[in-house]
Amino acid sequence: MIDPTTAYREAAEWQRRFAQAAGESLGITDATDGATPREAVWRAGGATLYHYPPAKVTATPVLIVYSLVNRPFILDLTEERSLVRALRDAGHPVYLLDWGDPAGADRFLELDDYIGDFLRGAARRVAEIHGAPPDLLGVCQGGVFSLCLAALEPSLVRRLITLVTPVDFHTPADTLGRLARKMDFDSVADAFGNVPAAWLNTVFISLKPYRLLSQRYMDLPELAGDPVALADFLRMEHWMYGGPDQAGTAFAQFAKRFYQENALVGDGVELCGQRVTLTAVQAPVLTIFALNDHLVPPAAARALSRHIPSERYREHAFDGGHLGVFVSRRARREIFPELTAWLAD
């Protein structure tokens, strides 16, 4: 059992290192848009299409579609932990659609605007630049949007990768889906206009409060004296709690059509005047899901296999959590090479 003298020393050491880490963090900036140089090539509304040019183009263009929740710099956190850089270094001209921050009037933006105008517009621009449709890489909610575009306009998508993307929102282990089912999202959107990131953060924190609000900071002293790890930690904090607000109407539409009605695996989703179903997707699809994902359970992502013919469908199970798929060291070894190899196939 605990030896009191050792315990006092442990406590004192914890406090000393906590103070040290806190002091060191003062000299570290957490502001980042990503580690890889890029240029804006197209804008629509608040959305911006960024281009990360490779030294030499040897592969197909890839358009990354991130979620509306949180910011996409997580895909380019540091030079060492960058999915964007891995694709670029493999010779892909990489494009990233950054949805930006909704302004006041953007509360009325709809899914039709996001998918039918912004995403479709970005894919068209990339197709115009390269003379061929891009590969789409959708992350989480961005994967849902990518699937919708691939079904709406198949000629705009060469190949499609969905990373930790929910397809069936009513699987048994889907805690977020169960919480969302009885919520009145129209009231939320009406009350807030644009739904504040802080409100959404509360929901996400409520899924893992002990880890996120307690253990994460109890571990902080371990980073004292390691400025690189401390900078990564601060950037992750910035990423977790510095997300954009959500355009109220689109937020409510997404929550109702996908989380409540589960329309993607049902009768289809009403988008841009059409009923979009997964059977309309023509592109080959690679689905990557995480076995310990508390936001998108494996079954929620793997449901896609029931809607895409097996000759065009492949999946990869990653032994980790939701974020681990694109920020962990193992992702660099395991996922990034898999992506580039599949795109080159």
Place this chain on the structure above:
Amino acid sequence: MVSGEHPEAEWLAFFQSIERQGRAFWREAVQQTAAAPGIPGGNPGDAFSELWRVLKNRDRFDEEMDAAFEKMRGQVDAAFSAAEPTTLTDALAVALRKAAETGIGDEAQLDPPLWLAPWVYSISHRIGPFHEEQQTLNELLLALDHHQEAHQRCAALLHGAAREGLSRFQTRVLAALGGNGEAPDTLRGLYEMWLTESEAVYDELLAGDAWAAAFADLSNASAQLLSHCREHVDSFLVMLGFPNRRDLVDTQRRLLTVERQQRRQAEESNTAKLLDEVEKLRREVAALQRRSGSKR
């Protein structure tokens, strides 16, 4: 006494001499990690240090252990009691009820006579020049009641889970001390044990329908309360001709509609240009093919 002659006495003396610093450390540590400074009933850090003190005192182990865990439970109770929506929402409720009972627009601002009161209270939101404002106020009061009930239901579930987590933590500590299971040999180990047990209980709560219903109800009640508050305030701003939310939202809606139209027209125009260009290129290719054919 020569140093080292009575190691236990020395050890105890040392322990007593630094106990105050140890307790101060836990208070500081927990406050710094933003656990819950200022919670009535003491700081959770005190509870951990108390438990730790008991763990070394084998003489009165059982009763002290119970007392230590009881203190932790007391602090959990105090924390949830502090989190109840007492001050702000209660004050708001009292003020609104008073306004509702008095009746907006009642020039005399006097309670009606007793024989008239039920009639006034039950129908004042249906008749009179200010009945719409009265109706808005009544809806706001109902939303406030609903929010308080929903908050209490959520808090009760969380409170129960926190207490159950402590109970399982206690069971596991006792089992470890009895030789069943691994006993923590560091404070961090003790903390991890509490975290693991508490989180397991919380996960069970999350997986149940009761929490999903309570969480959704609180979320919906919060949104309704916010909407009714704004509507109530907005009705006066509209009446006075001040800038108000209703007008702002209307302007935003029109602005976005115009932006959307412009964006789609530009895209269509761009597509039309591209189609023209493709058509022109096709014609050029056809002309070239014809020329090339005629040369042969």
